Amino acid sequence: MNNDQGIKWLQFRFLFPAILFILLVNIYPFLSGILYSFKDGTLLKPGAFVGFANYVRVLEMDEFWHSFSFSFWFALFSVIGSYAIGLFLALLLNIDIPGKGLFRVALLVPWVLSSVVSMVGWRWMIGSQSGVVNTFLQTLGFEPILFLSDEKWAVFSVIMVKIWRSYPFMMVSLLAALQSINHDLYEAASIDGAGRWRSFLSITLPQLKTVTFVCWIMMSIWSFNDFDVLYLLTGGGPIDATENLILMSFNYAFVKDSIGVGAVLAILSLIVLMVLAVILLRVQKKDK
Template sequence: MSLSKLETNQAGVQKRSSKRVKIDWIQYQFLLPSLFLILLINLYPFLSGLLYSFKEGTLIKQGAFVGIDNYIALLQMSEFWHSLYFSAIFGLCSVVGSYLFGLAFALMLNQEVWGRGFFRVALLVPWIIPSIVSIVGWRWLIGDQSGLANQVIGWFGMAPINFLGTEEGAIFSVILIKIWRSFPFMMISLLAALQTINHDLYEAAQIDGAGRWKSFWYITVPSIKMISIVCWILMTIWCFNDFDTIWLLTEGGPANATENLIVLAYKYTFTKNNVGLGSAIAIISLIILMVLAWLLLKRQEKDE
């Protein structure tokens, strides 16, 4: 082959290669409006909150730049550490409780039981009804000594219980109600995972002499592990950021016993009008959630 023909062939290959790597920018132009809205709704508030956390001032007027003084002040506040402790207890108990109840109901509904269709719908009610409706209903039940729960207790000659008036009672109540509101999400997610398991595995295990517990531990648990980790991540974020359950029930009381970081950030920002400390609390909450999500995702990658 002559040199001129070789150069011609190389030029043709380069021309075809340039055509192959040509990017169609039209599709990206269609995405620009949506991308702009996402950045406007999510990124701008985040950057604004991050900036406020390094300043002092109020909602009306920004103050001077103070650096990390707000974060240092938070670390020296017992109120912050108490809220962090309660957030951890509230999140841990709510995630574990909702997962156990959700798994139990999912295992039940995965069997051929009477009224399975009805129970699948009925057990979703706590998840689908608006939070304001469910919390008002719970306050009607346990809000004070004249609530329905105490009326029922009185029928048995027992003294009324102040569910939301004591620290222990309020903590127990908000965790219980959060579990009640959250377990349907766990249930429906785990039920979907259970229905993908091949029943031949259980039949083979039964032939080999494995009982129900071993079949559950060595077949069911590994099969639902991935979806369980995803549920734990989502539920941890939702519990840690839960504002409406606590605020509508107790407003963080009594004596700040049920005050989590989100309620504390709200109080400092909108009640005490200290935007710097409120924003710093929100940023710390975000960092904690990102670390927890990263750890769970790393665990998921390791299992895969």
């Protein structure tokens, strides 16, 4: 064995524990999930091989298409809302204002708080007619709103809470990108007579394109796959109005004890997210 081969073998020996860990933690559960999707059983009894019967069963379920539709709209409005708020706050924090450091810390609170603590707080505020929000509305002469008991209001509520949880990520990412823009571009635009709005459209937004696409991709995946907000706030209710594919997969696998259907739902969610990521990356590449 020559010196180069010895170095490569030594490198492999150092990398082998990490490779083994990745295989055990990521690859093995993934392959197990695919195998479970072709069987009809429970967590304790894998059951018999049924081929694509579970896939056909899921695609024929009205519950699946409702959950898929909700997952799509939940992700879409969460991304749009969190990006709009994050961009506005990033622009605000990018200028010299008194107490800017304090505002940055305060605006990061929704991101820093644990999901359990934040969702308990939201349930306390909007979960009943005697909650803080409904108490305030009643003092103004309005009727209390069943935020988590009415289907439409529950959908609205979980989207608003998801935006509240997500905007700090958008804000931090966009603020970092704003601070990297060359100020000479704005000075040149000012000399040419461009106002703030024209400079924003012609300089700021184009300079933020790369970061924007990355944030959209990541936030789309996180929102489509969101579990903690929906599970802790509504549990998918009322009447499955706020049940996305991931929560539906959890319910079938661990509550309804149908591991095959649960695995199919998880795999279909993965396929949708992969298609979404490829589309966004192609759009970014074409734009460049």
